[in-house]
Amino acid sequence: MMQHQLAVQARFRPExxxxxxxxxxxxxFQVCAMNMASSANPDEINIELTVASPRPVELLFSQLSKLVDVAYVAYQQPTSQQIRA
Incomplete structure (x- = not known):
């Protein structure tokens, strides 16, 4: 499975x-790593996700972009590391 890194900026809400x-x-997709931190704006959070799947990451990218609380999604370079499921 290929790993993909996504950066998500969203509103800071419990859900x-x-x-x-x-x-x-x-x-x-399987979450391999996740980091969440508050941004300079106290109403927003930054989430960095490393996910793995044989499926195209564009499927996940488009669905995350449609979430109401998500303001921004960025796709970073994929890593060539293979993961066993």
Whole structure:
């Protein structure tokens, strides 16, 4: 499986992280690493996700972009590291 890194900027609400993780799971991706930090704006958070799946990452990217609380999604270079499921 290929690993992909995504950077997500979203509103800081209790349900935001749960929604992001639900979309990741429903689209068939496995979370390998996650980092969440508050941004300069106290109403926003930055989430860095490393996910793995044989599916195209564009499926996940487009679905995360549609979430109400998500303001920005950026796709970073994929890593060639293989992961066993």
């Amino acid at each position: 935001t992280l749960e929604r992001v993780l639900r979309v990741v799971r429903h689209r068939g």
